[in-house]
Amino acid sequence: MPNRPVLDFWFEFASPYSFLSALRIEAMAEAAGVALRWRPFLIGPIFAAQGWSTSPFNLFPSKGRYMWRDLERQTARSGVPMVKPSPFPQNSLVAARIALAGREAGWLPAFSKALFTAAFSEGRNIAEEAVLNAALRQAGADPGAALSASRSEEVKGRLRAEIEYAKSIGIFGAPTFVTEDGELFWGDDRLEEALDWSRHGR
Numbered sequence: 001m002p003n004r005p006v007l008d009f010w011f012e013f014a015s016p017y018s019f020l021s022a023l024r025i026e027a028m029a030e031a032a033g034v035a036l037r038w039r040p041f042l043i044g045p046i047f048a049a050q051g052w053s054t055s056p057f058n059l060f061p062s063k064g065r066y067m068w069r070d071l072e073r074q075t076a077r078s079g080v081p082m083v084k085p086s087p088f089p090q091n092s093l094v095a096a097r098i099a100l101a102g103r104e105a106g107w108l109p110a111f112s113k114a115l116f117t118a119a120f121s122e123g124r125n126i127a128e129e130a131v132l133n134a135a136l137r138q139a140g141a142d143p144g145a146a147l148s149a150s151r152s153e154e155v156k157g158r159l160r161a162e163i164e165y166a167k168s169i170g171i172f173g174a175p176t177f178v179t180e181d182g183e184l185f186w187g188d189d190r191l192e193e194a195l196d197w198s199r200h201g202r
Contacts, residue, residue: 007037011038014089049167094150111135114138
């Protein structure tokens with residue numbers, strides 16, 4: 001479809017609600033006639049700038065209990081297995097670098113969905129190279145080449161730049177959806193609204 005509106009999908013591999021969005025966003029965007037840009041980043045530096053040393057779901061126990069129960073409800077509705085990963089949040093630095101290394105190659109969405117599934121449906125540790133390699137193979141990527149690229153200064157710099165850009169446009173959580181006209185929608189429960197805004201605006 002020519003001249004489709006574009007929606008930026010900012011996500012963090014350690015984010016449970018990013019997991020929910022990643023599993024459903026492609027089909028929903030296709031149905032809405034909206035093109036997607038998958039934008040992996042790290043939310044940790046943004047939290048740190050707010051004075052938080054970890055996820056707010058850990059800092060505020062009541063919020064954390066609600067979040068995990070909410071995830072159980074949401075995944076049960078869609079028939080997706082859900083396992084709380086340990087530790088939480090997971091170290092997603094290498095995962096984000098790998099994803100950015102694959103942006104031009106075309107396997108970023110498939111890798112991302114495979115890794116989210118490993119983390120939140122299987123309880124795997126996404127910082128482990130074996131888990132990363134399995135997700136890369138599932139996405140049709142060469143694990144050796146992808147890991148090598150992720151260690152390059154170019155990709156490391158790309159991730160730092162993405163984090164700084166996310167800060168500059170006001171992103172404070174994940175997932176966040178940003179429309180071409182700069183409208184920002186935070187949270188998996190705002191995905192439908194973000195797609196609608198992409199199509200029609202105000």
